[in-house]
Structure formats: structure tokens, C-alpha cells
Amino acid sequence: MKQVTTLLMLVAGLLLFASVLTAQEDLSQAERLAKIAWVCPQDFSGQTLSVYNWSEYMGKHTIQDFEALCNVSVVLDYYDSNESLAVRLVQGNPGFDVVFPGDYIYVFMRQENLLEPINYDNLPTVRANVDPRWLGMYFDPENEFYVPYLWGTFGVAYNKNKVREPITSWRQVFAHNGPVVWIDDYRNMFSIALVTLGLDPNSKNPEDIIKARDFLLENGKNVIAFTPGFKDTLASGEADILLTYNAELYNLLLECQCDDYAYVVPVEGSAVDVGGVSIARGARNIPLAEAFIDYLHDPYVMAQITNTTAYPTTNRGAIESGYILEELLNNPAVFLPDEEIERLYFLQPVIEVEEAYANAWDELKIFLGR
Amino acid sequence: MAVWLTTLTRRHSHWLLSAPAILWLVVFFIAPLFIVGFMSLMTRGTGGLPVMPLTTAHYDRVFTTFSGVLNRSLWLSFVATVITLLIGYPMAYYIRTRKNEWVRNIALFLVILPFWTNFLVRTYAWRFILGREGFINNFLLNTGFIQEPLPLLNTEFAVLVGLTYGFLPFMVLPIYASIERFDFKFVEAAQDLGAGNWSVFWRVMLPMTLPGVLAGCVLVFIPSIGSYVTSDLLGGTQGLMIGNLLAGQFKASGNFPLGAALSVVILSLVVIPIAFYLRFGGREA
Numbered sequence: 001m002k003q004v005t006t007l008l009m010l011v012a013g014l015l016l017f018a019s020v021l022t023a024q025e026d027l028s029q030a031e032r033l034a035k036i037a038w039v040c041p042q043d044f045s046g047q048t049l050s051v052y053n054w055s056e057y058m059g060k061h062t063i064q065d066f067e068a069l070c071n072v073s074v075v076l077d078y079y080d081s082n083e084s085l086a087v088r089l090v091q092g093n094p095g096f097d098v099v100f101p102g103d104y105i106y107v108f109m110r111q112e113n114l115l116e117p118i119n120y121d122n123l124p125t126v127r128a129n130v131d132p133r134w135l136g137m138y139f140d141p142e143n144e145f146y147v148p149y150l151w152g153t154f155g156v157a158y159n160k161n162k163v164r165e166p167i168t169s170w171r172q173v174f175a176h177n178g179p180v181v182w183i184d185d186y187r188n189m190f191s192i193a194l195v196t197l198g199l200d201p202n203s204k205n206p207e208d209i210i211k212a213r214d215f216l217l218e219n220g221k222n223v224i225a226f227t228p229g230f231k232d233t234l235a236s237g238e239a240d241i242l243l244t245y246n247a248e249l250y251n252l253l254l255e256c257q258c259d260d261y262a263y264v265v266p267v268e269g270s271a272v273d274v275g276g277v278s279i280a281r282g283a284r285n286i287p288l289a290e291a292f293i294d295y296l297h298d299p300y301v302m303a304q305i306t307n308t309t310a311y312p313t314t315n316r317g318a319i320e321s322g323y324i325l326e327e328l329l330n331n332p333a334v335f336l337p338d339e340e341i342e343r344l345y346f347l348q349p350v351i352e353v354e355e356a357y358a359n360a361w362d363e364l365k366i367f368l369g370r
Numbered sequence: 371m372a373v374w375l376t377t378l379t380r381r382h383s384h385w386l387l388s389a390p391a392i393l394w395l396v397v398f399f400i401a402p403l404f405i406v407g408f409m410s411l412m413t414r415g416t417g418g419l420p421v422m423p424l425t426t427a428h429y430d431r432v433f434t435t436f437s438g439v440l441n442r443s444l445w446l447s448f449v450a451t452v453i454t455l456l457i458g459y460p461m462a463y464y465i466r467t468r469k470n471e472w473v474r475n476i477a478l479f480l481v482i483l484p485f486w487t488n489f490l491v492r493t494y495a496w497r498f499i500l501g502r503e504g505f506i507n508n509f510l511l512n513t514g515f516i517q518e519p520l521p522l523l524n525t526e527f528a529v530l531v532g533l534t535y536g537f538l539p540f541m542v543l544p545i546y547a548s549i550e551r552f553d554f555k556f557v558e559a560a561q562d563l564g565a566g567n568w569s570v571f572w573r574v575m576l577p578m579t580l581p582g583v584l585a586g587c588v589l590v591f592i593p594s595i596g597s598y599v600t601s602d603l604l605g606g607t608q609g610l611m612i613g614n615l616l617a618g619q620f621k622a623s624g625n626f627p628l629g630a631a632l633s634v635v636i637l638s639l640v641v642i643p644i645a646f647y648l649r650f651g652g653r654e655a
Binding site for chain 2: 083179184186187220223224225226232236237238351354355357358359361362363365366367368369370
């Protein structure tokens with residue numbers, strides 16, 4: 001669920017999507033429905049639910065099975081960034097019931113009153129299965145509008161044959177004698193410089209931003225590019241180290257069927273993103289939207305979502321159910337060890353100094369190429 | 371009624387006929403141009419959106435901070451144009467002078483053939499050819515010519531390769547059209563009058579095919595200046611071009627007015643070669 005979606009990544013994405021699909025067992029619908037414990041809470045026969053989502057952010061059969069269980073039809077539409085979701089709803093909800101905002105955009109969406117409050121009393125499956133670790137986040141401390149869905153991290157993916165010492169710190173990334181690829185996303189990159197310097201990753205102090213820019217300029221001599229193509233830069237041997245999202249590395253391992261690459265959240269910490277699921281303000285069918293959100297948290301349904309997307313779930317029931325593929329569950333790049341989860345930080349909105357960040361990022365790109 | 375209508379259409383037919391084109395130009399060319407021009411003078415608001423008041427700060431920034439990348443874009447586009455010309459002219463000449471029509475048609479077909487594949491995919495292929503563990507480096511390493519892989523990808527060189535490769539057909543085709551119209555009897559005439567091969571080329575053939583050459587140069591230079599995909603995929607940090615910085619301004623949390631100012635500057639840079647072409651090349655072409 002990343003904001004950078006270029007055609008190029010679509011090409012790469014299709015390839016990895018195909019490989020993820022083949023890794024999955026294919027049960028018939030009857031067999032799948034038998035494994036789903038969740039029951040449709042009331043008679044919704046013939047009704048329609050409108051879902052506005054990221055592409056490839058659900059299981060292969062998630063929608064199909066929900067339609068069968070409640071005898072409803074689901075209309076799907078897709079967006080490619082938190083900002084496009086927010087803008088679409090600001091212009092007036094065209095009829096979406098369920099939406100999937102990513103952490104920081106909740107701040108804006110709550111401020112603009114774009115969401116319906118969530119009544120957790122109507123979500124027994126969510127209450128039974130969600131890991132409380134993912135509740136009470138900074139963007140919605142009382143869980144008024146947010147139900148946890150999937151999460152992911154940003155970190156260091158590297159080729160173990162080229163980087164002999166296991167990476168534990170961002171400083172090793174900066175000091176590496178070989179090609180490194182950064183991400184073209186200033187919040188992530190500046191937060192890394194800030195935490196390495198021992199500063200607040202969400203600093204709003206213009207001096208800190210300049211410090212971070214200069215730090216990256218001084219320590220960016222080994223950078224060859226800003227992610228034109230994500231994981232293929234590692235696979236093709238172009239770079240030894242790639243700063244990227246954990247699902248990216250998992251998909252690379254799946255493709256190469258090898259053990260050549262590792263992923264780590266350095267000791268200084270790195271960014272986490274949590275995807276939520278919510279009901280859009282002005283939703284036409286709130287009871288059915290609640291039913292759908294509750295259904296998503298059925299352990300079997302949620303396990304299939306994680307199996308398809310390779311994003312770790314916020315659902316403890318799914319993790320304990322045994323339905324999640326072994327290679328995902330036991331992969332420290334996907335389900336991080338607890339001590340790494342504790343190092344994660346959110347990239348919070350910094351609207352007041354956004355221009356300073358954007359300008360510093362342009363300057364970094366311009367002067368790094370000299 | 372009918373008479374009135376006939377008179378109207380007869381008297382004003384040139385207006386009625388050009389109305390769709392004028393409407394098109396106003397709605398899709400002139401209006402957007404003014405919007406971009408105006409936006410470039412606005413201030414950056416929340417999320418990068420343009421707000422009042424007006425300012426020229428973005429232009430200051432374009433001509434100071436961004437000037438290095440602007441110069442690189444101009445330089446790379448210029449070099450790419452020269453290289454495509456040096457390859458394209460002999461190529462067009464060679465194709466035109468084949469006696470067998472079949473050979474000519476097949477050669478022309480081969481020039482156009484790459485267009486049948488997506489530009490993105492063709493550019494991407496260069497990553498595999500130029501890469502650190504790509505085709506060229508592997509070949510040179512295996513044959514022992516080099517011990518360490520050459521840095522080919524993510525350089526200005528890679529961008530030049532991509533631009534030359536991508537835009538060569540735009541150079542070959544107009545030149546071919548010019549040479550096709552060129553009457554080779556002029557060559558015989560010049561030779562009869564005692565001109566040597568160089569003289570024939572410089573003083574007879576090149577001036578008479580100049581419209582095609584200028585058209586080709588314009589068609590290569592202009593898309594090169596604004597190129598985005600080529601430098602994004604092949605340039606890395608070293609081959610960053612102005613198109614990449616421009617695109618970044620229109621992403622979430624960018625800077626729309628700055629992006630608009632960059633667009634206006636690029637547009638002005640593009641207008642210069644077009645004006646040149648209209649002044650010197652447009653007469654016969």
C-alpha cells in the first residue's frame with residue numbers, strides 16, 4: 001500500500017503477484033466456506049456493499065466468499081494513495097461504504113469529518129481476534145473510527161553475499177562500500193537521518209531538517225539511485241543494499257527461492273505503517289459495512305488476506321490459527337520479532353514544515369548527483 | 371430560411387470549418403497554458419497545492435538551485451540530438467539509395483518496428499544490458515577485458531544511450547522523407563560541373579535535405595528535454611533530469627507552483643528550437 005505506484009512497479013508487481021498466487025493452496029469455495037467461522041449476522045439478501053480499497057490489498061477469494069455468505073453483491077473501486085482517498089471523500093462521498101485509510105491520513109480524515117464512528121459492539125469477531133498492540137494508535141487513540149487491518153515496515157533489505165557483516169544499524173548502510181539504493185520518499189529518508197542523529201523522526205524544527213539533509217548528502221556517496229523498480233535492483237545485482245518495505249523483500253525471496261537476502265529494522269528504528277479499515281461518512285449501508293469489517297477479521301479470512309498480500313496482519317486469531325503460510329509466519333522479514341516491533345515509529349503529519357522537507361529533498365537529489 | 375442559411379455558410383465557411391480546431395486549441399492548449407502560467411506565480415499551500423498570494427520565488431529557485439539539473443538536461447538533449455543525427459543521416463541515406471524497393475521497405479519497417487513495443491519496456495531492457503551484472507559487464511568480465519564491473523547504468527552515459535536509442539527513428543524518418551524527395555540528378559549535375567564528393571554533399575545534398583534534418587533535430591531535442599522515463603530508469607542519482615524533479619512536484623506533498631514554474635521554463639526552452647525550425651526549416655517541409 002505504497003504511494004509510489006508507477007507502471008514499472010506494476011510490471012514487477014504482476015510478476016510477484018503471480019508467484020504469490022501459485023504458492024497458495026487452492027480450495028473450492030465450499031471447502032473455504034467450511035473453514036470460515038464467521039456467520040452473516042442478519043439477512044442482507046440482495047443488498048449491495050461498495051468497497052473502496054488499495055489494489056492487491058485483499059485475499060484472492062475474500063470478496064467472493066463474503067458475497068456467498070451474505071448473499072450480497074460487492075462493488076469494488078481502487079485508489080493508489082492515501083491522498084487520493086481523502087480527496088475523493090472531501091469532494092463528497094460518491095457512495096463508498098468501506099474504505100482502507102493508512103495511519104497518518106486518519107488525522108486529516110477525522111479533522112475533515114470524512115468517517116463514520118465505529119461501534120465495536122457490532123464487531124464481535126474483531127474484538128475477539130485483534131491484537132491490542134495495534135489499537136489506540138496516535139491517529140485515533142480511542143479507536144473511534146479505526147479498525148486495525150494489516151501493517152508493514154520500512155527497513156534495510158540487503159544481499160548477504162555482498163554485505164558480509166549482518167546489518168544492525170543505519171550507520172552500516174551509510175558506510176557500505178558498494179552500491180546502495182534509497183527510496184524516493186522524503187519522509188522515510190529524512191526520518192532515517194534524524195533517528196541516526198538521535199533526533200525526533202517527526203521533527204518539525206527546520207534546523208533539524210537541514211541537519212538531516214546535510215547528513216544524507218555527506219553519507220550518500222554510495223547511493224546509485226532512488227528506487228526505480230524496487231526489488232529488481234537487488235535481484236539484478238545492481239545494488240547490495242535496498243531501502244524498502246518488508247513485503248517487497250518477502251516477494252523477492254519467494255521469487256528467487258533462495259536465502260541470499262535479509263531484511264532488518266535497524267537498532268535506531270524505522271517507520272511502520274498500519275492500514276486501517278473504516279466506514280466512510282455518508283455510507284449507504286452501515287450494517288452491511290460493519291458485517292464486512294467483522295468478516296475480514298475471521299481468522300481464516302484474515303489468514304488468506306495475509307497469504308495473498310504478504311502483509312502481516314493485526315489479527316492474533318489468524319496468527320494462532322495455523323492458516324497463515326509457514327514461510328510467512330516464520331519469516332522475520334514479515335512478522336518481525338518483538339524487539340524490532342518496539343523500535344518502530346510512525347511517520348506523523350508534519351504539515352507546518354512540509355515545504356521545508358520537500359525543498360530539502362529536491363536539494364538533496366540535485367546536489368547528490370554532482 | 372434555406373437561402374439565409376446558405377448565405378451564412380458560404381460567407382462564413384472558413385470560420386465554421388475552423389471552429390472545432392479553434393475550440394480544441396482554446397480548451398486544451400491556451401487555457402491550460404494560462405492555468406500553468408498563473409499557477410507558477412502562486413504560493414505553495416498545504417499538501418503542495420497552489421494558493422494566493424502571487425510570488426516569483428519559484429522562478430528564483432528554478433534558476434538557482436535547479437540550474438545544475440537544467441543545464442544537464444539541455445546538454446544531454448543536445449548531445450543526444452547530435453548523436454542521432456550522426457547515426458540517422460547516413461542510415462537514411464543508405465536506405466534511400468538501395469536499388470531494390472523490397473530492401474528499402476524492409477529497412478524502413480525495421481526502423482519503425484521498435485514502436486510496436488512499449489517505450490517503457492524497451493528502456494527497461496537497457497537496465498539488463500548496462501547493469502552491474504548485465505550483459506555487457508558479464509561479457510567483458512568473462513573475456514577478461516576488465517576485472518571490476520564498469521559503472522554503465524545509473525550514469526549520464528546510460529541516459530544518453532537511452533535517449534539516442536529511443537529517439538533515433540524520429541531522426542531517420544524525416545531525413546529519409548527529405549532524401550526521398552531529393553532528385554539525385556543534382557548530384558550528377560554537380561559532379562559534371564567538377565564538384566568532389568564532399569562538395570556535392572555539403573553544397574548540394576545537405577542544403578536540399580536540410581528541412582528533414584531540422585525536423586529530425588526538433589523531434590529529438592524536444593522530447594529529450596522533457597524526458598522522464600529514460601532518466602528515471604537509467605540515470606540514477608547521476609543522470610537526474612529536470613523532468614524527474616518536475617514530476618516529483620506533482621506527487622503527494624510536492625509543490626504544484628514550483629512544478630508549474632519548472633514547466634514554464636521547460637516550455638520556453640522548447641519554444642526556441644521550434645521558432646528556429648519555423649524560421650529556417652518550415653519552408654519546404
